Amino acid sequence: MLKNPSAKILASILILFIIYLFLNFIYLKNNSFKDFINSYPKIQKTVFATPALLDLEKKTYLLSQKKEIIKASYLERKIDKTQFLNFNEIKYPLNSYVYTGKIMKAVAFIEFYKKNLFVVSGIGEVSYVPVEDIVEFQNKILNVSSNIKDIIKDESFYDYENRINKLSQFNSISDILIHNDFIYLSFNRLVKDNCYTKSILRAEINFEYLEFKDFFFNKLECIETNNDKSKFNGHQSGGRMIVINKDSNYNSFNSSSDKILFTVGDYRSNRSKEVPLAQDENSIFGKTLLIDVENKEYKIFTKGHRNPQGLYYDKKDNIIISTEHGPYGGDEINILYDGKNYGWPISSYGENYPGLKNKKVKDFYFKKNHADFGFEEPIIAFTKSIGISEIIKVPNNFHSKWKNSYLATSLNGHVILRLSLNKKFNKLQSVEIINIGERIRDIKFYNNKIYTILENTGSLGVFTISETK
DSSP states (O other): OOOHHHHHHEEEEEEEEHHHHHHHHHHHHOOOHHHHHHHHHHHHHHHSSSHHHHHHHHHHHHHHHHSOOOOOOOGGOOSSSSSSOEEEEEEEEESSOOOOOSSSSEEEEEEEEEEEEEETTTTEEEEEEEGGGGGGGHHHHHEEEEEEHHOOOOOOOOOSSSSHHHHHHOOOEEEEEEETEEEEEEEEEEETTTTEEEEEEEEESSSSSSOOOEEEHHHHHEOOOOTTTTOOOSSEEEEEEEHHHHHHHHOOOOOSSSEEEEEEOOOTTTGSSOOOOOOOOTOOTEEEEETTTTTEEEEEEEEOSSSSEEEEETTTTTTEEEEEEOBOOOEEEEOTTTTTBBOOTBOOSSSSTOOOOOOTSSSOBBBOSSSTTTTTOOOEEEOOOOEEEEEEEEESSSOGGTOOOOEESTTOOEEEEEEEEOSSSSSEEEEEEEESSSOOOEEEEEEEEEEEEEEETEEEEEEOOOOOO
């Protein structure tokens, strides 16, 4: 009999190990016992994880040889694009260019208007299709003529193959908004030779012809292009638009008319100015602007932004939520409040891009905190960038499992993120990653369907979700 406590413990461990090996041997060799264990996922996951995964190779081989049909166990089941609901996808080709890495223009943006889906390509081509005819998208889509070429005369805007110059890749439409029978388009505008700003055109909707006119155009300020990418990048320019109704508490001037909240990036100008434009009260760059739809007056709503690529006004919960591209890492989701500063380029959870250092320009070394320096903290920062893009809220009647959720798209991440926030809207509660497999530029809800612009295939993606899983 063992009297030494250490020997007793060693003997107990040895016995348990022998039992473990014996049970695993039975598990692998005895199908009835295996079926019993697989019917209790918690037991199988805890005790038999290793053998089950090893056995998967054998099952995969047998299935590939079509010699045996085997039901996948708990650990072996394929996870769908969304874990909680069935997620079905149909793609409708847009008959446009696609994103290739060399072709880098935005492919298109979408908006709904009176039971029609409007599609505006990155080079300003406007078309629409009745929602009831989307199943015959390519045959039913109709083009709308416009005077856009009379206003945007920069040839690089229409060049999607970069044949004219390197600036062609970022000269494109940046967003589309429809409000009160008007369609608004934002874009990078050439003000003078080699000098760009962010601008908005507007036209009263006509299904035959659109007569665009300047809506927002600050002629007094533009950013000069430069051969050094560390000083200028037109992709870093924002351009998202949402409506702030005249009765909203965010409408902080001229309460008799609606406003448009407009994001303007800094074009990477943070490296070319002693005082970064995003922090300069006299500059529109690196800001969100509140613009009056009637008299076109504007004010700076928030500052300290790099490249806001998503914007949504949740009227029910009375919050404005924004997504923003960080530098090398550091994409953010923020809640916007009038007059607040979001820290760029002083604070960021990202880093400087490798290879873009210039000895003549002092590098910014970002502070890894916002609140300590008087800035607003993001709800979340993605320290591996996903190229976050548009964000929308899931309608309450969409599905009970997705109530109080937001969907944020990504470009280089190729995913849709389903997000939920706490009741104070200052903390992220959960994130579900839904793999799509290509760049998602834009997203909208309509009649319990999700509509997206998918850039790698140049298509309209329509997603539906079944009631049961």
